[in-house]
Amino acid sequence: MVAALVGDPARANMLTALMTGRALTASELAQEAGITPQTASSHLSKLEAGGLIEPEKQGRHRYYRLTGPDVAGVLEGLAGLAARAGHMRVRTGPKDPALRRARICYDHLAGDLGVQMLDSMKRQKLIRQTKQTIELTGEGRRFMADTLQIDANMLAHPRRPVCKACLDWSERRHHLAGTLGAAMMARFTELKWAARDATPGSRVVNFSRTGEKRFAALFGPGE
Amino acid sequence: MVAALVGDPARANMLTALMTGRALTASELAQEAGITPQTASSHLSKLEAGGLIEPEKQGRHRYYRLTGPDVAGVLEGLAGLAARAGHMRVRTGPKDPALRRARICYDHLAGDLGVQMLDSMKRQKLIRQTKQTIELTGEGRRFMADTLQIDANMLAHPRRPVCKACLDWSERRHHLAGTLGAAMMARFTELKWAARDATPGSRVVNFSRTGEKRFAALFGPGE
DNA sequence: CCAATGCTTCGGTTATCATCGAAGCATGAA
DNA sequence: TTCATGCTTCGATGATAACCGAAGCATTGG
Structure with a gap:
């Protein structure tokens, strides 16, 4: 299920970081989500398998971007629902508050x-x-x-x-x-x-x- | 996070059942999702707290409906992403296969x-x-x-x-x-x-x- | 009043999955 | 070659939450 992919805080943070449209490396996404590269790698695999992001190898970096504007649109829609419900609540990621x-x-x-x-x-x-x-x-x-x-x-x-x-x-x-x-x-x-x-x-x-x-x-x- | 609400298979099944626009009772939704009423009750509370559904008391029944077409729209969008990724995959609910x-x-x-x-x-x-x-x-x-x-x-x-x-x-x-x-x-x-x-x-x-x-x-x- | 139905709350169990340490593979640099 | 960097895989741990049985309210019907 796609929603479950977005449901995890760490993955949501990564996707949010990608909402700018720019491509980011795996390490940058890990940093952005506040998790270790190992964990990030796992998440990125799942997101890729789910068709939400796509990788691009460049040297020893792996750049990830959203697969398309429709993905961004759905993410935007989800954020909208959250806002509408007064649910702009901060769910801190896994790590240190x-x-x-x-x-x-x-x-x-x-x-x-x-x-x-x-x-x-x-x-x-x-x-x-x-x-x-x-x-x-x-x-x-x-x-x-x-x-x-x-x-x-x-x-x-x-x-x-x-x-x-x-x-x-x-x-x-x-x-x-x-x-x-x-x-x-x-x-x-x-x-x-x-x-x-x-x-x-x-x-x-x-x-x-x-x-x-x-x-x-x-x-x-x-x- | 709203996405996490939709991410759970049981809840997703309930929401899918509500996509018709009709209101359904808690028991019907439990039946539709293949879970017991207790579990359904818990899920319905969360969905309500998340602003995705709203209840309407009627006699000893509680009817639930989606809070609005925008919710349906986002659900549709998520289904679209799933389909696009060839991910119309069946995730069976909790119970008996x-x-x-x-x-x-x-x-x-x-x-x-x-x-x-x-x-x-x-x-x-x-x-x-x-x-x-x-x-x-x-x-x-x-x-x-x-x-x-x-x-x-x-x-x-x-x-x-x-x-x-x-x-x-x-x-x-x-x-x-x-x-x-x-x-x-x-x-x-x-x-x-x-x-x-x-x-x-x-x-x-x-x-x-x-x-x-x-x-x-x-x-x-x-x- | 009592019984039945619909739903919720409570407690305890189980499973899933996120998380990280350690080790393994690549790629690029020296 | 050797070293460093970026990323992945493996394995183990731990926490979250789905799940159900049992019991508790509330409403309706008799």
């Missing part, structure tokens, strides 16, 4: 705090999000230079956007990705506001007491 | 043999199925009279159609219901071709050796 609070998504901040930060930045008009694109405003550039010592001009990258909205699997809302998101996370680390968890491979991000306060001062939740 | 072969659906034959019978009758042009309706042909009336001693004129009923296609949960295809379906099943029993299983409450139908042969002669699978 601290992942929900703050975690690394590749190289930028995700989780509750990541979503909160993007919301706050939009509210403060530091960034402007149009239909498809998202970009720094003039005020945003000043803010980055003054408060975080980030030179927006240095963020340009040939293959990567400065700002990008990334769908958060635990919150099902967007957080900030792109070179800016990465730079901000790097700055937080430099300032010792936050640090990645010591346990190797963990995606958890721990905020220090002062770090949490400073962060809240800049990007606190809506008043 | 003999139920898949032949069972009672209210008062008529369901399961593998039920589906096979309806197919065969269509192939022999004994019945004609148009878009919405399904009815006996002239040849079909003769066939019923000659081989099964069923007078089609006696089948009329104020509140029930003579022929009706009923969605089979184990085969996900239609079998024949209505007064004709009931009359045929009754005849099979009279002729001792088949008998309901002795264990009380069982829906299993056991065919005798000769009964199976006669049945196959009349309604065998496509050549």
